[in-house]
Amino acid sequence: MLDLRQICRGVAPLWFDFIRDWDRTLRARNYPETTRYSYLLAAAQLDRYLLDNAARLNAEDASADPTEVQRGHVEEFQAWMVATRSASTALTKHKGLQQFYRWLTEEEDLVRSPLERVRQSKTEQKLIPILGDADTAKILATCKGKQFTDLRDEAIIRVLFNTGARLAEVTGLTVGDVDLDLDSLLFHGKGAKERRVRFGPKTGRALSRYLRARVGRRGFGGQALWLPARGVVPLSSNGVKIMLRRRGRRAGVADVHAHRWRHNFAHEWKLAGGDTGDLMLVLGWSSDDMPRRYGASAAAERAQLTHARLQIGERI
Incomplete structure (x- = not known):
């Protein structure tokens, strides 16, 4: 069970109230615990960043009340995440904050989300090595x-x-x-x-x-x-x-x-010539893009084995 007070340690009281109410909605919508943790942490981290940098960012109001957050505050937070963590971490925070501010507009606490015109951080698509x-x-x-x-x-x-x-x-x-x-x-x-x-x-x-x-x-x-x-x-x-x-x-x-x-499972499945549609069913995928991404780090091995099996240029 998530410890909401631990996640929100050090946030402003009003931020905590909003995050707690948002978590109630996430639970009602049956979001997995891992997703809830990622979302809630993003909101809490934004407030802690604003509290630590309130004077520099002119964010005194925003650090106390999430409905006062402006586009520039989010962009500063995102840039800080890229510099101190990584672009992929910044992207994860962006997605969490998108959901938080979407909920605030649904609740009619805001008319427009401050993330409406904030672009996501560009990330390199890293190949995840299999564990064989x-x-x-x-x-x-x-x-x-x-x-x-x-x-x-x-x-x-x-x-x-x-x-x-x-x-x-x-x-x-x-x-x-x-x-x-x-x-x-x-x-x-x-x-x-x-x-x-x-x-x-x-x-x-x-x-x-x-x-x-x-x-x-x-x-x-x-x-x-x-x-x-x-x-x-x-x-x-x-x-x-x-x-x-x-x-x-x-x-x-x-x-x-x-x-x-x-990733290893997807690689082994493809290596054995398994059907892509069946792989999607077994791994619970609904997007056709996922089979291309998973096991990509071992794609060269599969290509070499296929090359050897086909014997192109060696049959005469």
Whole structure:
């Protein structure tokens, strides 16, 4: 569960009131927790930036009241994000603030959004490297113990590797979403779209072992699938991110995150000659653009293998 007060730490009282009410709307519209966190954080960070730079930006009113924010304030914030973080981070904040100010206009607290004429930051489309068999084997080797966290972490990693599911979909699984008779998982994807995806024997074994270890632990009676090492609050997406980084460091594998397995899944599917339409169904995509983007970092490998198979110029 998101800690709204922690996200909004240091913001002005009126900003907090607006952000809290906006979060109620996001929850009512069934936005995933990861999306809500990203949106709410963008609004809170804008106010903290305005508070820190109120005099320089002539933003005293805006730092106290989000309806007083002007286009220039947002552009200054965006430029600061590019300089101190990255263009992609600035783009994420822009999208979150677009939604915040769209909601403020819906609520009739504003007539026009200050982001109406603010352009998004240009970003380079970086190729995300896949996380293949060799590195995944090293990471799984760190989960060979019998401790609860070893069994849990192996099950999470195998689900990510075997299904290519999104991080939020895996962390959002409930006990009822696991079907050990049909060897499948029910994922709750973006836009409240559900899909059932099969898993293989090794993933099934890891899930079965974890479910047995889960029995009797604190929080065991709840529906959330992934329980913490201590306490009763289910493992969040951020908790899984931290776990994956920790496992990656122990395995000597850099930059371990869930999305790399999603790219790997798309690459392996294409490498095996799988149908693009089927891939879209399995990974929960609705845009034809997604199959081109995912696994792009390994496209050269696929092209070389196809070249070798076709033997162009070598048949005579």
